Amino acid sequence: MNDGDWFFRDKVLLPGEGHSWAAHDHAIVTLVLHGRLDEGLDREVQSCSEFELHYKPRGLPHATSTGPNGVRMFLLGVRDAALEDVEPPEGDRPRVVSGGARAARALMTFLSVAEAGRQRNGPPRHAIRQLWECLKGGRDGELRERPAWITEVRERIESEQGRRSNLTRLASEFRVHPVYLARAFRSHYGHSIGSLRRRLRTDRAITRLRADATSLAGVALELGYSDESHFIRELKRETGWTPGRFRAAASSLGRLE
Numbered sequence: 001m002n003d004g005d006w007f008f009r010d011k012v013l014l015p016g017e018g019h020s021w022a023a024h025d026h027a028i029v030t031l032v033l034h035g036r037l038d039e040g041l042d043r044e045v046q047s048c049s050e051f052e053l054h055y056k057p058r059g060l061p062h063a064t065s066t067g068p069n070g071v072r073m074f075l076l077g078v079r080d081a082a083l084e085d086v087e088p089p090e091g092d093r094p095r096v097v098s099g100g101a102r103a104a105r106a107l108m109t110f111l112s113v114a115e116a117g118r119q120r121n122g123p124p125r126h127a128i129r130q131l132w133e134c135l136k137g138g139r140d141g142e143l144r145e146r147p148a149w150i151t152e153v154r155e156r157i158e159s160e161q162g163r164r165s166n167l168t169r170l171a172s173e174f175r176v177h178p179v180y181l182a183r184a185f186r187s188h189y190g191h192s193i194g195s196l197r198r199r200l201r202t203d204r205a206i207t208r209l210r211a212d213a214t215s216l217a218g219v220a221l222e223l224g225y226s227d228e229s230h231f232i233r234e235l236k237r238e239t240g241w242t243p244g245r246f247r248a249a250a251s252s253l254g255r256l257e
Contacts, residue, residue: 005079006128008113012072013037018065023058026077027088029131030054031106033074033253036067041094051099051210053106055089055135072253074110078128086128089135100203102134104239104246109134111249146188149174153185157196167193202238205231209247216243 006026021040030037030048037048039056040063048054049067056062058079089095097103109130116127153174171178185193201223208219220231236242241249 007075007077008110009075009077010072010114011075012070013064013066014070015066015068017070019063021061021063023061024056024077025058026079027058028056029076029078029106029135030056031074031103031110033072035069035071037071037073038065038067039063039094040065046094046096048096051103051206053097053099053103053131053135055095055097057088057093060094074107074114076110076113076127076131086125086132087136089132095135097135098203100206101199101238104202104206104241106131106134107246107249108240149176150184150188153181153193154189154196157193158200160200198234198238201225202235205235205243206239206246209243210250219243 018038030053032048032050032052032054034050036050037054039046039048039054041060046054047067109127113127153170156170167178167181171181174181176184182193189196205219205223208214208222214222216231217228220228223231225231225234232242232244235246239246
């Protein structure tokens, strides 16, 4: 489907398919559903793997190829007129964002774009904004140069993948007061330690929901949610999906044979 300034495609490329060097007159956001997409960009190859988001600005020469199992992907192409008041991510540079919560939010947006296209509702400006937000800020908008110890705190939390650690013990390890640690972290990253932990845990939950048929109660227990209801509320707040709806939607997309 297309409407002058934008188009949406649900696209499949088999192993070995792709195109030689070309440039497009629209920016493209891609969500890889299955397989892998490789794009040659000057002297490097940028790969977008399963359940990752890729952004490519307009006019960028590139060549594409697929991984050994081909690729299935959603693409939204946006021309200039639809971008006039929407800020492209990261200064209009090529960009790949890993999956988890952001990819789940993007999937919901892509499905709404597909429905809008079927109903011929016109260019999905709200969807463009939502996808841009999913792509922007690889580390949630770092605000200023950070002291080394704050970076180490973040790396420690990320290494724990959202598992809750004792804030007092963490503060003691870095020889600061817990209140100061919490305030400094928010000042330098623009969000709280708790917010980061919730996003990291959501990323793990999305991976589990896509990977197997473990019950929702089982996933909630494994990831440390207090109960299934807590899991449902938090996933919906972080992604817009309930666990059951997300699992059903992801399963319905099918896989490449």
